[in-house]
Amino acid sequence: MSLLAVNTVDRLDRPSAYYVGKNKRRRHEEEQRQHDPVDKLRNATTLYVGNLSFYTTEEQIHELFAKCGEIKRLVMGLDRFNKTPCGFCFVEYYTHQDALDCLKYVGGTKLDERIIRADLDPGFEEGRQYGRGKSGGQVRDEYREEYDPGRGGYGRAYDEQRQREEDEYGLGR
């Protein structure tokens, strides 16, 4: 392990641009807020894990993520309405170091033959296990125009629209 305070190449164990960006915008709205959102991750032991297949099981996730340390808790992301896995989860470790190692060594590698994404997370709270998309899944699965067999085919909103257009086309004739 390098002992330098500033490294000569970038580090992979930093919060993602998504996390920093999301919180920056929010901070803009609540200008009163004193705390740096990145500060909340100082001792974070939880990771948000994304781009999972809907069919990936807890056991598979466990098998891979335990390579970075003992897992304290695993919360599967569920569709808000049917309570079926919808392609993300939270993995909580006992130590901050294990979570950082997971970012470095597991984030961006494959699980169930998909490249998964890992991001440091301030901690799981009840309610966050559900998709926030209109139809119950994750927002990204609403409008996706590519077909992804591991995540329910086309985006749901996109698929509906496609279906509608097809039906209307038939009617018009």
Add this chain to the structure above:
Amino acid sequence: MADYDRRPYDRPRGGGRKRRYRDDDDDDHRPQRRRYEEPLVVQVRRQLLTLAESAARRVEDDVQGIAKTVVDNYDDEELRETFTNISIDLVLEQPMKIPFVATTVLCAHDLKPELGTEVINKAGDALQKYIGSGSWREVKLLLRFLGVLQPAFEGEGIFPLLEELFSRAVDLQTASSEDLLGLELVKIILFTIPFVMLSPASGFDSQASALLEKTDVIASTPHPLVDLVNTFGPEDNQSPAGQSVISLLQTQLQGEASRGWELTCLPRPWKHLRDDETGEPRLLENVPKIAFPHVTVPNPVKNGARTLFPEVYLSVYADQEVDTVPSPSDIASSLLRDALVDTINLLSFNRVATAKFLIDVDCYFPPHIFVKRATPFDRMRELAPEDRAWKPEDVAVDAVFSQLFQLPAPEHKLVYYHSLLTECCKIAPAAIAPSLGRAIRFLYSSVETMDLELTYRFLDWFAHHLSNFGFTWKWSEWVDDLDLPIVHPKMAFIHGALDKEIRLSFAQRIKGTLPKAYQSLISEGKEKDTPEFKYLAEMTPYSKEGQEIMQLIRKKASDEEIQPIIVSIEEQAKDLGVEDPKVPSTDALVTSICFVGSKSLSHVLSCIERNKERLLFIGQESPRARCQIITSVMEYWTDQPGIAINIVDKLLNYTILSPLSVLEWALSESMEAGTILAKTHIFEIITATVGKVTNRMRQIVAARTQPTLYEPQLSVLDETLSRERSDMQALFKFIEDSIVSVAAGSNDEQMERGDGSGDLPEDAIIRQWGRRWLRVFRRKAAVEDSFITDALANATAVGTVAPPSAESDMPDAPADAGADGDLDVADA
């Protein structure tokens, strides 16, 4: 037309390439983009950081360019500081660049000695700091840097410091034959010498030879612990491994000295420097001389955070018909390996960048020592002897494997080295994949002889690696081994690897990747999501009660509702003359929990949670029944041992099981004449259980050795430590006692097998399993024991009372350190 032309420049551009946020709104009309002039400091910073990285540029030009820019702008303080700091950062983080950075500094020193002096003094300060803290790798790298700078020093330059380090090593070695710190110092001296001799300075041959003569005794004496960390067991010692890094290096250096320090494998960037104006070759031998920075070596020296162990040299490409990596007799094997291993371990925070460095290894060494990247192995065979060179991919990958197979443990988590190999394969699949293939073949051919822990690491890596690349492997080449007995190490490897693949994927998928001959290895049971509930069959004893319990657990019934059925089983069992009636009732309960919770890990955990009190009580009541808990879990999930292992692990956290009960279950109840030792998942479960205990032990040691700990907490923690330490020793003793008889072939069950002669073909294999298990757990016991002893050697003595000032400063200091002396195992 002119208007039209100008239009794009009047309006803000960006065309939606970037999203704009409200932050941008206050300044709606953004100024047009001007041609961006990179500030000098940014430019130098970038040039320095990427020094030697591009094969398309002459590194000599960059070396001279950077030196000249900084010298020309010597008054720019920021530039000067950037140059100094980044030079030293590169030395400490990207060791393969040291000769290039040092050349840049020499050039600068030649033009402006003040600048060179600044860098050298800064390096001296850093060296002093790291010698003080015992960060020996950093010391080694800084000495290497200063070694190349030897021509800039008056007198003997670096040698007096090396001599002083050597005298510390002698003191340490004289004090103890088990000393490792002294060995580490000698290793550092040996790794510095070639760079001093490489440097543009000349006339130091006698100093180098004198030093080498002195180090010989220490470097060549085998350390008592070398056998413990050897890749291969003593009985199966093979040529590719076994020699310690330090004795190898000593021999190589002596050879190199006798050949006048050719050192053909190291770069000499200064050889091709030319004067800007005259075009004459520029020699850096006669640069202005300054004093070597003053460094005090504490007496005695101390060791830093990393525990030291002897290192052995391993190459997975040692046994090939054509050499693709330097042989251990060549000094290049040590020098290339050392630079690569440091790069790998220092840059663990960015595997992508590290993988890139590994792939680009040929940029940092003289071009003639490597063949072109991605040269196929078959073509290397055809090369004329004078064109022989090494395969850069093999050299790089070999270094990663040396870490993955480092005993007792590598610097980082094993998964780091997995991810690094994955990344290399992603960046250059055509070059790396065939190298990995040959490594896998070597390792597979060694699974009978390699240390058992390493065989397990190989298996774990293999399955994980394949999971990143579509599970494609040429299984057909091992087809003949499917006829071997089931306890054969190769069969154990194949079974274990397939099981791990399935855990990361699913049975059907893996079955689809296998040739026909392997299909039968994926049993029907493995393809089932929910294993059958045995009590559904009326043939099963207590089937009615088993089903009732299952229904009650499914309904989340209360303990009182379950109790009568448990009693009913136990009464029937008593009537049938069952020795411990709690055994069948526990079986029914635990099997029901497994079945009801079979949907997922969270399901089974909540089932366990609801029945926790009852399960805890079982363990306290009857050790046999506690053993049955494990048997039931393992039997229910017999086709998917990964899930069973997970459940047992959680039961340990709940303290429903004790570590010893897991060992008893495996090594006495289920020993099956030693055949259980051939099962990889049993090795996994035992290693995990022992790991839990040793981790907890290390946490207690950490709590006990905090510098700010005083009485009365000190005594409390000390007692906890001694208690847990003897528990741990008892655990290791149990393993030893259980396996030693298998290794000797005197296990009762073993004796009863066959005709009792112990001559069945499998008997020899089983005895070998026993010996391999013993080696692993004896090593673990020794490592943990020496860890505790070392840590306690420097700990505050029991009875120490807080000094008055400290007490008033931080009255609560020891309290938050687990002062009650008890750590929750679940949190451990």
